[in-house]
Amino acid sequence: MIFWLYIVILVLLSLVIVKEMFEERDWKKQIALVMVLIPFILRIFLIK
Amino acid sequence: MKIDHKIVASFLLFLMTVVCIVSGVEFLDMRTPDVIYPSEDLTKIGKLSDYFEELKDGSGDTDIYFFEGKEPGATVLLLCGTHPNEASGFIAGVLATENVKIKAGRLLIIPQACLSGFSCTDPMEGYPQSYTLESKSGERKFRFGSRVSNPLDQWPDPLVYSHFPSGQKLSGFETRNLNRSYPGRPDGTFTEKVGYAIVQLIKKEKIDLAFDLHEAAPEIPIINAIIYHEKSEDIGLNAILNLEFRDLRYAPERSPENFHGLSHREWGDNTDVYPFLMETCNPIQGRLRGRTNSELILTGKSPQYLAAQETGKLRIEYDAEGVPLDKRVARHLQGFLEIVNSYNEFFPEKTILLEGLPEYEDLLENGLSNYLK
Amino acid sequence: MRLFKSLTLLMLALTFITTQAQESKKYEGPILVTSAGQSADVKLAGLLLKKQKLEAETITMAKAEDLKGVKTLIVVPGFSSKGLGAAGISADEELKRVQELLKQAAELKIPVVLLHIGGKARRQGQSDNFIKEVAGVSSYMIVVEQGNEDGLFTELAKKQKVKLELVSKIPLAAEPLGKLFK
């Protein structure tokens, strides 16, 4: 139960980050955001 | 020229997808099971879930190799791979599975006790995912895993791990450490369930003598030790004296009564078994190891450790030739054989007779590759 | 009554003289074996004595009171955190116990034999503290060579002006140990 709760939180956070990335105008900050995204995506797909 | 920020975002998203796929493929490669070719004396291959249904087909459902002799005798459990980043224990288990012949008694081998831990590496350590060993059939790849269960199987970690049933407090990371989980419980965490299943196996199969093979960093004081439960003391000390005659030194260490969750404590307290834990020296686990690659697993050669030792400031057991995997495996097997012999001396009416396993000197002379199929 | 008293005194004096005479010859039982640092090597020492058919009592955490009636004290130095954990005491408490025991042994004029069999695993760091403590009052040392690679025991024996017997393996320590009492 708590496991899936964490996954849901991760999915929501990832969506927020993607949205933020499309609104961000500074490319350096965009790169930072996408780097945060990588471990989230890998965990959502239960790869790492 | 100014590129639209939305195009940049799309491009970055694409780049991220590529990175995720490439790293994902590499990470998923660690889920390919290691292949073991058991000797002809194999009776059957069991599963850990035979002792606790809930683990069935999951990532903790490890294989158990049964070898049963024609004559009755003691039942021995050789448990390896408790910590999947300690290669010598796992390889000693593989070697035993592929070579052992049994005349009397029963031998159960679990080469990968913490199967889940073999599917990932420890974060922040830069460990290789695998290493390759020469064998009679060419090169064979073995996984080099994590010290603990894969976080995908048990997540998240608590801040503080409270051991069941003692209530002993340990750092949160240890909650996934199989060798802190015993005796385990059926309704606990993933790792506690695996620990519970192993204790059930010891009870159900009426194991008389059990081994848990490990490795540790050169600076850890208990390397090259035989750690025993107080009831195993006489068997252990007798074995240590016999090992001395071969010029193999093993420090006797008695299991502390108040340190819970460890195999040598909880197996002994909760079942009728005589438990033993052995450690060899593995520089890749140490803080001073330097370059971290599969070479280091195989040669155990680390110039940094040599330098550290030469300062004389640290209590390190290390020498210039390093501690190659062959030697570490040979130590484990010889220790195993001598303790089995010692057990036979103490229980002549219920012996276990094994053949086919190389003695220390033979393994060093012929090399590991000659004992892997 | 007075006669009885003086008779007992006389008898006591006589026994004292005879034991004195014997003591100058060799080590003798009853033997007490104890650890300094709580390594399990002390159990191996007990096993070695048994193999030499010598009766000895092993008390891993012997206190000053345990020296009552003892004629030889064998101390096996070697530090083990697992051992201390098993005993449920700290390194400082262990060092204090050893110091008090050795002090009492010196007061009772009980000879102390140092037996180091743990090799490299029981050297340096905390182990060396215990080794030095015991070496300072010992009258004989038996050491497995691997523990003396840096010559610490050679040096300690020279300083203490006592005999140091080096053996190559643990089981070989049994013989010189047995010889002490024969």
Ligand SMILES: [Zn+2]
């Ligand atoms: Zn380990």
